[in-house]
Amino acid sequence: MGFSYVNDRLFCQNVDLAAVAQKFGTPTYVYSESILKRNAQVIKNCFIDRGVQVSYAMKANSNPEILKLFRSYGMGVDIVSAGEFKMAQHIGYKAGEINFAGVGKTNEELTLALEFGIDHFNVESQFELELLESRAAILGKNASVLLRLNPDIDPQTHPHISTGLKKNKFGMSPELVRHLLTHAKDYPHINFDGIHCHIGSQILRSQPFYDLIDYLALFTADLRSLNVEIAHLDLGGGFGVNYMDPFEDILETTPYLEAYVDVAQKKLSQYQLHIQPGRVLVANSAVLLNRVLGTKVNGDHYFVVIDGATTDLIRPALYDAYHAIYSHQKRETSRTGDVVGPVCESSDALAKQRELPEFCTDDLLVIASAGAYASSMGSTYNLRPLSPEVLITEAGEMKLIKRRQSFKEMISLY
Ligand SMILES: Cc1ncc(COP(=O)(O)O)c(C=O)c1O
Structure with missing residues (x-):
């Protein structure tokens, strides 16, 4: 039931999260x-x-x-x-x-x-x-x-x-x-x-x-x-x-x-x-699925930069909240650092000073407990469209339950 590793790859029920990313892109909330x-x-x-x-x-x-x-x-x-x-x-x-x-x-x-x-x-x-x-x-x-x-x-x-x-x-x-x-x-x-x-x-x-x-x-x-x-x-x-x-x-x-x-x-x-x-x-029913854009080192500080951001999950910035981080593909090695998004704020961090799996560009990085006060607190800051939500049904279907906001929809408000 729920989220677990199958042959070292993270699944939601019987669906490989890589299949969700391939079909709907990232960042995406995935619900069980x-x-x-x-x-x-x-x-x-x-x-x-x-x-x-x-x-x-x-x-x-x-x-x-x-x-x-x-x-x-x-x-x-x-x-x-x-x-x-x-x-x-x-x-x-x-x-x-x-x-x-x-x-x-x-x-x-x-x-x-x-x-x-x-x-x-x-x-x-x-x-x-x-x-x-x-x-x-x-x-x-x-x-x-x-x-x-x-x-x-x-x-x-x-x-x-x-x-x-x-x-x-x-x-x-x-x-x-x-x-x-x-x-x-x-x-x-x-x-x-x-x-x-x-x-x-x-x-x-x-x-x-x-x-x-x-x-x-x-x-x-x-x-x-x-x-x-x-x-x-x-x-x-x-x-x-x-x-x-x-x-x-x-x-x-x-x-x-x-x-x-x-x-x-x-x-x-x-x-x-x-x-x-x-x-x-709802909290434990979803993860936020992100793509790693790359890793970098500033001084002695190591960062994993992902395409998801505080616009998708503001709790760490707002409350210093802890969300567990997983690699879709299980990794043996780890490294201490921050997981950050592309938003132009220093507070745009999803995890700080964590022992993280060793990530590479294009990996899928999974942030857990993203079912509560995540999508509902989402914003379009930096004109980032709201991210989609996918429900993995008990029958194993990937059901799109909120589509990604289009650029046209955002711009049409002005
Ligand atoms: C009046 C009221 N009821 C219920 C809730 C739900 O709280 P929780 O999600 O912690 O169960 C809140 C949350 O802020 C609230 O303000």
Whole structure:
């Protein structure tokens, strides 16, 4: 299943990655359908089958084929923009399967979602609540709302992907959430259905999740003592993956998933629970396939220059993130250096000071864990067209699920 060496050449399922490069060029994202299905099945078994509602956070990867696949396992979708809303509509998600999160929503975005009648909004500020109330009043609608609470819990992850600390821009203080819920009558077009928290991303330890459960148990007990009744608690996403060993099964990386549901359902038993996983469903399902343009030495620094770049995978530049590097053709010798792209920024590095397989011009260099926050964070900086995505189906077909952007398409915007 997934990615493995066959006769010293890296395959995705039964397809040699060299065949993908030959057919679609490089850089190209290559997805394994069997890994996507495995991940979806794990989330279904752990959460959906136990009555927890799952909304896939499409920011991690918004490819329609992936969305359709996850939907077929019973997942709804968590959106954060009008573009993601349009994509959800395009796929055919019903209104009741969509929730709208995000720290700032425009008038137009709220109106679009209200008109469609989406399941609920995760509201992050008082100004957003007031705007939603006024838009709902004008449209003669009622909006279901989960208030996003910032619990000030340290997720023990990279500072750029921590979202549940007081100093982060996300959510509202417990005092404000309590105030709004006890003044619900001031918002006649809002149904205050619950509370939402998302403390961060790439969380590998279970403790921050348990801290969140305990926090919410106390917070909701306090609300009950004030006669505030809510029905829903959304615990967000954040489950981490193993970037060091990208081909590991997600249940090995996050063995606490099942225990987490048990504890959440026990301690928060009065509530309908929701989660919004993103990364854990897609990160290990894809690699970024690149061609080596050449190698060079500056002083005592060795560089492998590839045709892929931070425009395809910005995580190393943005978060210092680690992505494992492989040679398509297994190599016996290695050399320490950086893997860099052609983009005109010193930060355009995909790996730094790594023990790398010894690469030569025209080799295929494979960057692992490129399924989450890779293609969806892609850009056209330096007028580099967006790279294509290929799904290796279980039947061994190379299915183009996003074509390479053409130069004409890029230039036609101007
Ligand atoms: C509100 C919210 N929910 C869910 C997610 C998905 O997080 P992850 O991909 O870590 O599961 C994010 C990620 O930023 C988020 O901001």
